[in-house]
Amino acid sequence: MQAKPDVIVIGSGVGGGAVARRLAENGVEVLILERGDWVPRESDNWSVASVFHQKKYTAHDSWLDADGVAFRPSIYYNVGGCTKFYGGSMIRFRERDFGELVHEEGTSPAWPISYADIEPYYGQAEAIFGVHGDDAGDPSAPWRSTPYPFEKLQSEPRVARMAETMRRLGARTSALPLAVDYRESGTCIRCKTCDGFPCKLGAKNEAETSLLRPAIATGRVSIRTNTYAKRLLLAPDGKRIEGVEVEQDGKTETLRAKLIVVACGAINTAALLLRSANDKAPDGIANRSGLVGRNYMSHNQTALMGLSMEQNNTVFQKTIALNEYYFGDADYAFPMGHAQMLGKLQGGMLSANVPYLPKAVGSTMARHSMDWIAFSEDLPDPDNRVTLRDGQIQLSVRRNNLRSHRRLVGKVESLLRNCGYPIVLTKPLLKHSTSHQCGTAKFGHDPRDSVLDPYCRSHEHENLYVVDASFMPSSAAVNPALTIAAQALRATDHMLAQDLGISSVKEFRA
Template sequence: MKEYDVIVIGSGVGGAITARRLSEKGARILVVERGDFVPRETENWSVRSVFFEKKYKARDAWLDRHGKSFDPGMFYNVGGSTKFYGAAMFRLRERDFEDLAHRRGVSPAWPIRYADLAPYYDEAERMFGVHGDDRPDKTAPSRQAPFPYGPVKSEPIVERMAQRFREQGLSPSALPLAVNAAPAGTCILCPTCDGFPCKIGQKNDAETCGVEPALATGRVDLMTHAFARRLLLSRDAKRITAVEVDHGGTIKRLSAPLFVVSCNAVNSSALLLRSADTGAVNGVANGSDVVGRHYMVHNQTALMGLSHRVNSTVFQKTLAINDWYFGDDAFRWPMGQMQMLGKLQGGMLTANVPYLPAFLADRMARHGMDWIGLSEDLPDPDNRVTLEGDRIKLSVTLNNMDGHIKLVRRMKRALQQAGYPIVITKSLVAHATGHQCGTVRMGNDPGTSALDPFCRAWDQQNLFVIDASFFPSSAAVNPALTIAAQALRAADHIMATDLA
């Protein structure tokens, strides 16, 4: 077997960007991925294939807190879930890194501050070719560099709605988007972006912006169809000696000086828990008993504003509203963010609401304007990932809903005043796994965290966990850019210390 400096487990944002950064600085990397490449094919943009047949989703079944089986909607492939994301790339706000009081508790401070990530946010935006302009956003964090590209322009109907919002005193701003729109590339700004894989490879995801450049260095090998079963420990349990993988039905043990786990918040914590042995009875990196705990996923609600006018917009996902992010005069606690969804199609609605007649779904989609509200859920140690035999159990009780309910009410009123008299809402919190984070949290105290501020495990110093697991709090924006920025920061730390 070839010798590697680092084995990276998982090829989503955290794993892909870590592999790219380390390899570009000269390290030899093996990336282990349980899935395969998503093929570029006609079905990529088929509503039936993606939403009805669920062609690209994993056949996975987890247990909820009542022991009932459910489909978590996982994607196991090169590039992880970013192959299907909406390409929104937000920075956390400065205050998100500090203790932040909510109506139902306190969102804890991070062991780093915004200034520690700011230069890496700049780099991550360049890597992902982010388009944006956050100057109208009153909550936007300071930045040392402008967006790599200007905002994706809103189509006339969306811009008309934005103007109606401004007349209400709101400040809609451009959604920061990682797409290869002109002049960056040949993205055609199609309606099959949010929730679909890109048939022409113009959505900037973990594969195109992480895995492909890493492989191009010639110092990275990619092993697909390789499921990481467990991590193996040294006799004193202070180091990882190997990862045991099921590679297409063959069990293999892979070794390197350093290991990076980047499987997503649920699967990374499950891997650490599965790796328990006599020297680590609660699991790897779990001397503090926090691994699997503090699961967060955002409180989320979709809104569809309906009017008599046909919405002919093709690429709809261009606006965000952060006016209520930290509260307002009537509700002084944080509420969260509103952002546009990609244009919903009738088949997408009937796939998720089976009793909805197809003709009605089509009519709603033609007349609808689609948004999603994201609010912070608070880290609760009893919201957690555990194992029942070889099955994952995800036990979650909703919290901090006050602000979210206020946010949805405000947005509903804003849409009505903007000319959409009927607003339909749908809660997206049941069995939610999108934006999952928090299960292997970082901190300054080994007694209350699993990782140090560079994502190194306190208990096993040659192990790093670099995905949204490390989040001490969820904030109220998409996590992808923060994962990428911290991956760059952690990789630089690895090069300056372990691989110096």
């Protein structure tokens, strides 16, 4: 353990992990603070009962909703954060997502950076996460200066057949960019327990395998697990963070470093900043704008199951994406969003989420289903926010922009029917949805209207950065992890040059 690291990173997810690896590979000493522990590799990793029914790996936390009703959030406190359980979809936001985008129910704001600013970092993030992909058939795909590191994962016959039928119906599908180790020498076996499960083989390219382990291997990164960052402490001049108060095994201590990087996930980051309020920052750290915790977004999401009499023997189902309606369609001029296949649903996963569903019925349905998920953009609303009530997180959300989401779901439903799945079941995933959390400390040029500058540095505190999805001024409509990683790399290059005096930065190597 370093006596005094150059940088303290709070949170070991994709944002914190990307910063730690980049810094360490450029000679910087880093201490990572992580409230959770390592996820053991064990048989429970791939057990539906352990993961979905007993929720063995889900955080034991209790938050309040807008009405003050307590719920257990579907969130993960462990080394690697949520990516240990993610589906591995590593997809770029579209070029137009960085500009102002007019929706039926409002406008999503422009980012302070353009797609061109972040594009090189998308390429580096894809290299480090070993992404397999191919944009052929994706009408909304942004331009790229580097090819995908690995060729797309081929679809199994049933999925390929559905993609071909959709294409004939006028809806092009494309390969879903995926971060699994399916290289020639790779260890991924394309199993059925990937999406939502940790990988027992370590073959999922996530924050632990692709960022933290290589970072620690440099010898410059230590990680303190089961260490909870309680508060950031302000220096007397109010300009710098002079320490982090942490709690481990019931003991409280203060740790110090030149730079403090917060990456606790958009909700916990807002909570940490708010919790750190003091007489110099009565509304919380970095919160002179009053925007910390506001503009919470998490996508409008609906799962769809297309059912047919024919059995679906697909094992690794999550191979295709549908972006045909991302920015609209001939009959609807507004963005609708994105759909992608889910990992193959299993009976136990259905009965875990629908308690009254008999297990046998769930298993039969799952054997006959094709499973999708549709994402649409939700719009930033200052009243959708994270606050603290007696120290407990309260998440108050009123869903918006649902009309375009319903249209997208209707389009996917109709495609599935026309592909030979006459019954389509849909389940909106809108309540307490936190998997794609973002927006709670947005970046921008104007300190009156943003928390962070365009490199994710606090406008108010010169040695404080925030590098998780909090920075996003809009949510776009595809999965966030690749964009979090790319912006974290971009922010780190800025830190290296501006704060640590290292200007010839070594880029990530896969």
